[in-house]
Amino acid sequence: MYSLLLAIIYIAFISLGLPDSLVGAGWPVMHQDLGVPVAYAGIVTMIIASGTIVSSLASERVTRRLGTGVVTAVSVGLTAAALVGFSVSGSFWVLCLWAVPYGLGAGAVDAALNNYVALHYAARHMNWLHSFWGLGASISPFIMSYALTSGQGWSSAYRIVGLTQVVLTFVLIVSLPVWGKAARSAPPGHDVAGGDEQATGLEPSGRGSTHVPLAEALRIPGVVLVLVAFFAYCALESTAILWAATYLVTDRGVDPATAAAFASLFLIGITGGRFLAGFFADRVGDRHLIRGGFVTVGLGVVMLALPLETDAPALVGLVAVGLGCAPIYPAIIHSTPVNFGRRSSQAIIGIQMAAAYTGSTLAPPAFGLVSTGVGMWTFPLFLAVLAALGLLMSERLNRLVGRRAQVDEVAPPS
Known part of the structure; x- marks a missing residue:
């Protein structure tokens, strides 16, 4: 279970990186098709960032109530819907609307997954997982380049990445029973938080545990x-x-x-x-x-x-x-x-x-x-x-x- 869930999380980190470079890679063409100035890219990214900040701050309460697996699946599902929405957006204001679930999904899953890995996996996996995020972020410009050079347009790149996220959402939903079992079956020495010293003996942050208010x-x-x-x-x-x-x-x-x-x-x-x-x-x-x-x-x-x-x-x-x-x-x-x-x-x-x-x-x-x-x-x-x-x-x-x-x-x- 431990290794199976780790493989799923690795795939999730690649998928998380995929959307992050799409706006920058496609905007030189997107702003022309949408009929807006090039500077409007900042509006889209600010909306995404605002949603991400809000969902990051709310992630602790939501994750404790639903569990990391459910939060990850729902968040990736939100991102998938937003990317598919980007692919069918014919105007700038519609793009901005879809940027809201994009940001909300990205922030919640980022906080939930990072905490889960920090609690249950060794430091090497945290580094490798973020390396895999970089791999995903590096792949998406090539997807956008292929979509543009093949004449399919920028919307095709968002559709490809969006459908990839839909598949991942399905995988995450199917894997929900694995999350709790994997944490309990972790090999000795893996449920630690770093190479400096052992984590405290407090209960891990997860579903049903005590809420820690922001203040x-x-x-x-x-x-x-x-x-x-x-x-x-x-x-x-x-x-x-x-x-x-x-x-x-x-x-x-x-x-x-x-x-x-x-x-x-x-x-x-x-x-x-x-x-x-x-x-x-x-x-x-x-x-x-x-x-x-x-x-x-x-x-x-x-x-x-x-x-x-x-x-x-x-x-x-x-x-x-x-x-x-x-x-x-x-x-x-x-x-x-x-x-x-x-x-x-x-x-x-x-x-x-x-x-x-x-x-x-x-x-x-x-x-x-x-x-x-x-x-x-x-x-x-x-x-x-x-x-x-x-x-x-x-x-x-x-x-x-x-x-x-x-x-x-x-x-x-x-």
Whole structure:
């Protein structure tokens, strides 16, 4: 059961990544067919992000009431319906309507699945699962390219991905009885939350367990620290994805084709880095992965900013930033039950997802304003500030958790 459900979750993560690149890949054609300015892509993505944030915050209550399996199946079903809706949308306002269930489905399943994996599977699986998400996100532009070059139009790409999600929804519904059995049949040593220390003995977050209100979760010592760290990381990643190629072309004078290739290598670095991190994540531990990731990002940013005549260090630096980013997201999620207890993990991961989407939504346009007013040369500085903020917050959290563990060790038994 344990291995069967793990295979289903791997497939689910690929499917989760599939829709994430479709809007960007197809928008150059979509906005023309819909008769709207190119800038209207921001409206669609903001609606999706808003729904994702709302459902992430509500995921703890919903998951405790229905269970992870049901939430995953329903959320993927919502996403599937939205994608099929995108494929038949003939006007921009209809597209915006379908963006609502798209965002609601994406946020709930992201929080629920990440918490389930953090509770029941080893750190290597968290890294590999997010690598599989990157695989899905990398595939969808090729689906869009095929749909456009074959003359079928952008709607065909949404239909293909939407129907794929429909099939996954059916698989998830059939697999619902497996979820609880798999958690109980996990091999010894797998029901842990990281390589640093064992999770607490509290009951896992799941169906029927006690609800943890949002206000209570935010009052837990260290939660604000991890939220800021997660916000900073996701802001860094999304800013690099959007602006890296523009920085290389406008500030470093790199050929646009070369810049585009290395911008894509940033994403490949994240995907490949997570795959590689999975082989040693259990031995190294989440804390060291987070620390090493932010330090590697910092080194890459320095290389990116070096005022040298050759562009080679800057290009290598961008790839290094991607490799550094790779383990941070999975490790922050996977360490949540260790840092805050299993009972509170679903609520806190839901808030973390909201912080992540907020950072991803706000940071790229914020840097756009900074670069317009000050200059594109601030790109490495912007990334450096975010990396330093993320590292500082994560290190403060480590010290707080360490002190709490020492107090628990010396406390007399009740």
